[in-house]
Every structure is written in C-alpha cells, then in structure tokens.
Amino acid sequence: MTTDASWTLRAIEIRIRAVRETAVEQAVATLDSLAQNSELSLHCRDATLVERVQRPQIEWHLRGRRGPVSRRIRHALHLAVRTGEHDPHAGTVRLVRVPTGLDESRPRRLARTRRAARTELSHHPLVLRRLNPEVHEVGSPSVSRGWRVLALLALVFTATAICLLGAGFWPMIGADSPRVGAPLVLLAASYLLGGTLLAVRHTPTHRALPWLIPLAVPLAVPLVPWLGTHVQRAYLSPFGVRPMPGSEGLGNIQAGFWVLCVFVSAALLPVAYLGWMRFLAPSLRVQGPWLSWAPAATLGIGMGLAFSLLILHSAANSGAENRALAAAGRDIPEYFGVSAEYACVEPTSREAPYYGAPPPHGSPVVLFGQSGDRVEFWDPAANQKTSIRLEDARIRVVPHSDSPCAKAAR
Structure with a gap:
C-alpha cells in the first residue's frame, strides 16, 4: 500500500x-471522534475486523501419588507449623495445557493430549519437576473426592432447608424452635453467602455490589407487603373471601419476608455452588459452559419462582386445613396476621339481599x-361463602366457633 508524500x-x-x-x-467512529477532538489531520482509509482466535486446550496436572492417610496427616502438620519437612510432591506441582481440536472424539482427544503432556512433563530444568512414574501421576484438573462430597452434601442440605421452609x-421438624432453627439458618446462610462471594469476587459484579445492595434495599420495602398480601390471599382462597383492606400489619410483613427470603435463597443456590466449585478447583474457572454465569443465574431465578x-401452594393448603x-367446629389459629372471628349473623328482614348461602340462624x-x-x-x-x-344484618361477635347464637343474641 502506498501513500502520498505528504501523508504517513x-x-x-x-x-x-x-x-x-x-x-x-x-471503531471507525471512535477513531474519527478522537482525531476531531485532538485536531489531527487524520482519516481512516481501510478498516477490518480482526477477531481473537481462541484455540481449545486440555489441561493436565503433574501431582504426587497419594500416599497413606498417616503420610498425608504428617504432611499437613508440617505445612501448618512450617517446618520445611513436608512432602515436596504432594498436590499439583506442575501444569501444562495442550492445544487440541474438536474434530475428533473425546476419548481419542484425551489420549492424544495425554501423550503430548507426558512428553512435555518429562523435560524440565528442575529435577523434582520431571515426570517420575514412581513418584508422580498425570491427571486432569479435579477436586478432591472428600471436598467434592462435602460440597455436594452442603448443596443438598441447603436445598432441603429451603424446600422445607x-x-x-x-x-414439623422442630425448626420453629430457636435451638433448632437458628443453627439451620446459620449453616444455610453461611453456605449461600460464602459461595456467592466466592463466585463474584474478581468480577465486575464484585465492584458493582457496593451500590447494587443499597439500591436493592429500598426496592424491597414496598415489595415485602405486596408479597405478604399474595400469601394471605392464597390462604383465604379456600374460604372464598378476600384479604381485609388495610391489613398490612406485622403478620403481612412476616409473610412477605418469608417469600422474599425463600426466593433470594433459591436464586443464590446455583451461584453459591458455582462459587464453591471455583474455589475448590481454580482451574475450572475458564473451562466448561456449566461454570458460566448465564446458566447459574437462569437456573437460580427459575428455582426462586418455583x-x-x-x-x-402451602398457604392454600393451610387455608384448606383450617377450613376443615x-x-x-374447632377454632382456627392465626396465620400471618389473618385471624378469624366468629359471629352470629341475623338479617334485619326476610327480604334482605345476600350472595351465596343464606346466613345461618343457630x-x-x-x-x-x-x-x-x-x-x-x-x-x-353449609360449607359456602356468603356476602351481605x-x-x-345484625352481627354479634362470639368468642368461639361452638358458641350458641341464641345466647349471644340476647
């Protein structure tokens, strides 16, 4: 490409x-804007899109062979007290990444890259970091089986606690008692918050949290009573009545906070598991689509809605049980601020209009x-709803559901 003598x-x-x-x-618009702001005699003659090529790679680790339990305990103690007598081959001591293609089957791809990794691991300036079949083993990045089982058990425990809540x-399991419920809430909250922080650290979301959390708190103030009203409405649906206007009390706040806590906990559950897996296996951070944000966030929101x-559904079941x-002839307990009253209803005349079954007299x-x-x-x-x-009508409140209306009307 040639240019005029006065141009470079x-x-x-x-x-x-x-x-x-x-x-x-x-890109051209950005360049023109910069040239105009800098008052440069510059214009774009040719622009092309250059994309970064990301070749898939398979990672192989050189780690020491697992010894007996006593040897691993002794190694951990030496590391803790820093005596310098620990096993130098314990854990992953070397890592190589072998470029590969996706045009062959997975077993063939693994076998070929494993051979290439063993060849590369056999050469190193440090003698202790050369592949020694008697001391080392070559494997793919993985999490210790014990930590993997522990993370899975914590996931199942937290999911079960959220489901029961x-x-x-x-x-039914005694968790309404502070002695039982407080440890369950503490363990579940520790797993969720710890895993979420591990998932978002060193990400743009981590830098946005200081202003996202203060923004979310004011939004929850009107959301909690609205959710509580839906819970009360679901509870009263078996009776066929609606929540009383102006009933936004402490029970309504508790019901809305119940829904909000369960939704947030369920939404954070996949993200927390993602964070713990990234913490236990750092090499998996950039491998596998299941460790990306989109599937975890989508699954979490779906679980929260479910x-x-x-x-x-449980509120409607509670309403059906209390209707039974x-x-x-038994009294109905209070349910998140919804308390039942018992009254004797006497129409003022025989022609008094009503909707539903006629008001009972006795x-x-x-x-x-x-x-x-x-x-x-x-x-x-009559097992029916009535509106009048x-x-x-003359309404006289009585203390219990089996109170005689004849005595109450006197």
Whole structure:
C-alpha cells in the first residue's frame, strides 16, 4: 500500500466492545471522534475486523501419588507449623495445557493430549519437576473426592432447608424452635453467602455490589407487603373471601419476608455452588459452559419462582386445613396476621339481599374482617361463602366457633 508524500501510513489497533455486526463502524467512529477532538489531520482509509482466535486446550496436572492417610496427616502438620519437612510432591506441582481440536472424539482427544503432556512433563530444568512414574501421576484438573462430597452434601442440605421452609414444614421438624432453627439458618446462610462471594469476587459484579445492595434495599420495602398480601390471599382462597383492606400489619410483613427470603435463597443456590466449585478447583474457572454465569443465574431465578409458587401452594393448603377445622367446629389459629372471628349473623328482614348461602340462624359463621360496606363470611354448616351488606344484618361477635347464637343474641 502506498501513500502520498505528504501523508504517513499508520496501522492503528482499536479494541472495542460492541456488537460484532457493527464493530467496524463503531471503531471507525471512535477513531474519527478522537482525531476531531485532538485536531489531527487524520482519516481512516481501510478498516477490518480482526477477531481473537481462541484455540481449545486440555489441561493436565503433574501431582504426587497419594500416599497413606498417616503420610498425608504428617504432611499437613508440617505445612501448618512450617517446618520445611513436608512432602515436596504432594498436590499439583506442575501444569501444562495442550492445544487440541474438536474434530475428533473425546476419548481419542484425551489420549492424544495425554501423550503430548507426558512428553512435555518429562523435560524440565528442575529435577523434582520431571515426570517420575514412581513418584508422580498425570491427571486432569479435579477436586478432591472428600471436598467434592462435602460440597455436594452442603448443596443438598441447603436445598432441603429451603424446600422445607418454602413448603411450611419447619414446625414439623422442630425448626420453629430457636435451638433448632437458628443453627439451620446459620449453616444455610453461611453456605449461600460464602459461595456467592466466592463466585463474584474478581468480577465486575464484585465492584458493582457496593451500590447494587443499597439500591436493592429500598426496592424491597414496598415489595415485602405486596408479597405478604399474595400469601394471605392464597390462604383465604379456600374460604372464598378476600384479604381485609388495610391489613398490612406485622403478620403481612412476616409473610412477605418469608417469600422474599425463600426466593433470594433459591436464586443464590446455583451461584453459591458455582462459587464453591471455583474455589475448590481454580482451574475450572475458564473451562466448561456449566461454570458460566448465564446458566447459574437462569437456573437460580427459575428455582426462586418455583419455591415462591410452593409457598403460595402451602398457604392454600393451610387455608384448606383450617377450613376443615372450622367445619368440624374447632377454632382456627392465626396465620400471618389473618385471624378469624366468629359471629352470629341475623338479617334485619326476610327480604334482605345476600350472595351465596343464606346466613345461618343457630350457628356462628367465620369472619375475616369487613370489606367496605359489605361483610364476607364463611358458613361452616353449609360449607359456602356468603356476602351481605352491613345495613341488612345484625352481627354479634362470639368468642368461639361452638358458641350458641341464641345466647349471644340476647
């Protein structure tokens, strides 16, 4: 390529993050903008897209052969007290990466790269780092079986705890007691928070956390009561009534916080497992699509939504169980701020309008508060919902579900 005598040809490399289809245009626009701001007599004559070629590589480790348990314990003690008498061949002592192609089967690819790695590992200026079949072994990057089992058990334990919490089964296992529930919450939270921090460290997300967390806290303030209302609505659905307006109390906050904690815990579970695996096997950070952010985040959000639906399902089951208690003549316990009242309803006239079954005369009904100028109640005797205007009925609250209405009306 030739230029005029008054011009000098320069090759300029511009590294830019952009969409591949418009990367060339973006690079030229960036160069023109810089030239204009610097008042340079410069223009782009030819621009081409140069992509970095990433050749797949297979990693092989040179590590000492595993000895008896007593030898490994002695090695760990020497490392702890720094006596300098530890085994110099313990663990991975050398690492080589062999370029490979994807046009052959995996067994053939592994066998070929393993032979190439053994050839390379047989040469090294340090004698202790040359391959010695009697001392060393060549293997792929892996996690110790004990740590792998421990990480898997921690994952299963945390997932089980979240599932039991979402299904509302913690009282059945005694976890509603602080002596049992506090250690479970502490262990699960340690696994989730520790794994999440290990997953995001040395990433752009880690640098964004100082301002992401303060931004997320104000968003949770209106979200918690809204989630609690959905839990109360699911609980009252078997009765056919709606939550009482203005019932955003402590129980509503607790129900919403329950849903939010379960969703966040389930969403962080795959990310935490990813962080622990990266910590236990650092070589796996850049290998395998299952260690990328997208699958873990997608799976976590899906699990969070599934566990949130499980909470609503368990709330509906609790409502059905309490409806059966009321039909059997027993009192209904409070459920996250939703408390039942028992009242005798007497229409002011025979022509008083109502929706549903007619109000009973000899037995009390179940009330969950009034909605505007109407009152919705559930009749245990007829097992149906009834709605009537307040001005068309006289309502007398009684203490229990088996209280006689005749005595209460006097």
